[in-house]
Structure formats: C-alpha cells, structure tokens
Amino acid sequence: MDKVTLQNVHNQIKPYIHRTPVLTSQLINDMCNANVFFKCENFQKMGAFKMRGAANAILNLNQEQKSRGVVTHSSGNFAQALSLAAKKIGVKAYIIMPENAPQVKKDAVKTYGGIIIECGSNIQSREDEAHRIAIEKGATFIHPSNDDNVIHGQGTAALELLEDYANLDCIFTPVGGGGLLAGTLLAAKYFSKNCKVIAGEPKEADDAYRSLLSGKIEKNETSNTIADGLRTHLGDRNFPIIKADVEKIVCVEEDEIIHAMKLIWERMKIIIEPSSAVAFAALLKNKGTLINKNVGLIISGGNVDLSNLPFNK
Template identity: 50%
Template sequence: MIIPTFDDMLTAHERIRPYVHETPVLTSSFLNELTGANLFFKCENFQKAAAFKVRGASNAVFGLSDEQAARGVATHSSGNHALSLSYAAGRRGIPCHVVMPHTAPQAKKDAVIGYGGQITECEPSTTGREAVFAEVQERTGADFVHPYNDPRVIAGQGTCSRELIEQTGGLDAVIAPIGGGGMISGTCLTLSTLASETAIYAAEPEQADDAYRSFKAGRIIADDAPVTVADGLKVPLKDLTWHFVSSHVTDILTASEQEIIDAMRLIWARMKIVMEPSSAVPLATILKNKEVFAGKRVGVIITGGNVDLDKLPWMNS
C-alpha cells in the first residue's frame, strides 16, 4: 500500500492548476444563526465537471507517462469520478473507459459521454461493478484510476482543503461527506500537516452507514448495495482510505434520508446554489448535532453539483 504524503499533495496542486478551478468559499448568515456555528462552504459544485473529483482525476491523468497515457485510463464509478476522469482524459487527448451502474443519474451519464468517456453499464452493486470492470480493463489495457483508493487521487483531493484553509485563515473543524473516503482522506492528508489542530468530521447517510460502523468497530465493514438518495456515497471504504479515516477522523456523524433532503433544499433556497444530495449530508449532520459545532468556525465541503433537475428528491417527499 502506497500512502500519499503532504509533498505529494503539493506536487498535485501544481500539476492540476491549469485544469481545475480554485473554487469559492461562501457563507450564509441565515445558516450561521440556524446552526450556531460560523460555516464556510467550499463550493466544489462550481468545480470543473461540477465535482471535487476532478482534482484527483486530473492528478492521475497528467501524472502518467506518455507511454502509459497512450493506453488510456479506466475506472468504475457511480458518476462524479466517471465524468471527472472523462474530463481529465479529454484534456490530455486520451481514451477513458467507464463502468457505471445502470441506475446512475442520467445527468452524470450524459456528462461522461459529453466529455468523451465510453460507458459500459453494470448492476448497482460493488460486486457487479468490479466484475464488469475487470473485463473492460483486460480488454483495453488502460491504467486503472480507482475512484478513491488510489494515492494519486487522494493527493489530488487534498488540494481542496489546502485552498479552504488558506481562503478562511484557519478553522476549528472541517466536515465533508464520506462514501469511499477519497475526499476525507485528502482532507486528513492535508490538515494533519497544515492545520493539525483542526478537527475532521465525516458525514454519512444512515442508510449507507458502513463508514460509521467501521469507525466504531475499528475495522472495515462493507455494504454491497445500500439504498440512499445520496447516490455518491454508496461505496465502501478500502484499505488506503481506511488508513486515513482510522488515523485522523474525529468522528463520523449520520443523517436520515429526510434530513438530507431537507438540508439540500435549505441550501438551494437560502444560498441559491445547485448541489447534489451527497453534498447536503454535512449540513444535515451539523443541524442534527448543533452542540458539536456551536461557536466554532467550520469548513463544509460541498462536494458536487451534478443533480438530475427532473428528479429532485423533494418532488416526491
């Protein structure tokens, strides 16, 4: 297992600068009053490909040798990593092969195709995804860029919290969603060196709470096919992300489906920004655990904005 370092993050930041945005940090006096905390929202929904994952994907793609790049890249993803890798591969002019569950949001499939990615569909389970991917990789010989259990990807994701700390001048805590743990791992990688006094929280849906249960048990517990509105958070931790989560995360907090939908709608209504359900989980857990964050300066990473506008979750709730 290759564990990325703080220097790897710094190298990644220089490598990806031409291909990503330094996203803005927004605040809301209404949400500050509601939570009792000073919240600083890092808006990766305004990122290239509308997701933080373009950071890690770009670091992996542009770190390949010309010989490696000629064979292209491949991955399996429910959406944001798929379209982010397709974006990065398109910028380098190399092929990108993506295995996606057939249940992935159409908006994300359309984005992959729009960036030039080639989709192979699979069943919406970890086992189904990995089986189909093995066939695709064998056929193409492409470089596997794992959505999160990849040191290149984690180093790239760590650039987000570096910007956040520099933009805010320091924080008491940072909270981000957790699925496979790529963003949280990058946050741990960066903050453990840059701002070791900053507490790191992960936010997870109750209906896909394998990271929460893993954290409490002290070992990885994986669910194969959880069902939640937060479609980006259905995947389990792996050995590399578990290393960071088990070493550096202060706590993992969970929220119900309705709490996630309510928080998503609140941000849309009050901050006027488009973000996907996975991105609403941190605010949902802050609202549920106000005493944890009261009076503190809290960075909240809004991880993406790829949402199907024809199927907004409150349309049916």
C-alpha cells in the same frame, strides 16, 4: 505523503481545475451559532470535487500508460471527472457504467469524451468488466476513491479552504468511498494547526461509521439513501488514514438530508446534490458543539437530476 508533496499535487493539477469559491451565509451562521465557510466544489469543472483526483491520477501516469488510456467503473461523478480530465490531458477514458445508470449521467460522460461500456448493475459485474477492458486495451485502472493519487488530489479542496481561512476549528465532509475524507484529513494535518475533520454519512449506508467502531472495513447489505454518491464503501488505501485521524462520523437520517439540501437551495441560492447535503446535515445535528467556532464545510458536488428532486415528493 507530506506537506510538500500535497502542495506539489495542487500545483500540478491547477491548470485542469477551478479554484472554487468559499461562500458564507449570515442566516446559516445565526442558525448554527458559528461561522460557517462553504467550499463550493459544486462549481468545480464537471460539478464535483472528483475532478481533482481524476486529474492527479492521470497526470501521474507515464507516457506509455497515457498512450493506452485509463479505465474506471462509476455511474456518477467520477465517471464524468475521469472522462473530462482524460480529454483535457489527451488520454482515452473507458468508463464502465451499469446498464441501469440514469441516461442523464451517460449523456454527461459522452459529452466529456468518455467511452462507455455497459455492465450489470452489481459491483462484481463492474469490477469484472473493468478488469477485462484493462487487459484488452492495456488501460490503467483508476479507482474512484481507493487510490493514493486520487486521495491526494481530493485533498486539495481542503488545502485551498485552509489557505483562504487558516483559523478553522473543524471541517465537515461527506463520506462514501472515503477519498474526499482521507484527502481532507491529510490537508488538515499538514496545513492547519489543529483543525479537526468530521464526516457526515447517511444512516441508510453507514459502513464508514461501523468500520470506525469495528476497526476493519465493513460493507453495506443495502444502501437505500437519496445520497447516491455515498452508496459505496471504504478501501484499504483510505481507511487507515480515516481510522487514524477522523474526529468522528455523524450518521444522519434521510429527512435530515432533504432538510439540509432544501435549506442550502432556498437560503444560499445554489444547487447542491444530496451527498453534499449529508455533510451539512451532520453539521446541523452537531451545531450545539460548535458555538462560536469557525467551521469549514466542503460542498462536494452539484450534479442533480432536476426531474427527481427529493423535496418535491
């Protein structure tokens, strides 16, 4: 991967994505004593940054692979992203979803044209079913985060942010599977002079934080966090990038996530999901180190169950 390759990725996926806006809030700037620039991927097609990686992964398949379709396992945003990207490119998408996935998410996948195959609620069941479909249909498996083409696609969000604001001192992202964080690190490496990248992670699912300490991929025994998009673990494609270049990973508590989410809803009047709030919570936790800095923050998505908002409990 180099600067030209990442720019080519961006050019390739442009017809399939929105160039999302960057918003600011004077109140939040005053609160943080910094200039904060929110890259709003909650306004992306299907409501999250994952449209970028999904589109890039499918566009990089050859014609024979496209004719046989793609398969992934996801109960959330990547399920929707791959379904919509496949529909726009003219490819079948088989989506392995746990039987206990919320109906609202299943309905969204169907709306975008994804063919749902249900499985058990554990990761092994997801992987086994995806493997079966890949063999039975000849479909190409695309991992939600541990895939080079997905990582490069996700990096275009930070690329756009840095094109708009070249003088950023740092960028905050959430970290779950690691695709967005790794892509952001690549964009910062090639499209900025010295922009550091900091990740936020729920303390209840802190495998990336522990992986950075141990130097190898750690997994969570439990993932009891409202940030449902971050209940996954790093992979062998994204972890080396993260280990080499991330400035630090900041762990945040559940009440800090809820506070950050509520603050954005109330003050900026936009809908963000808990996973996005994790990055903002990490920024708030570290605001003392960011005085007078120019800070980017990628709002990763805005797909929320409106009947189950955490700050109404």
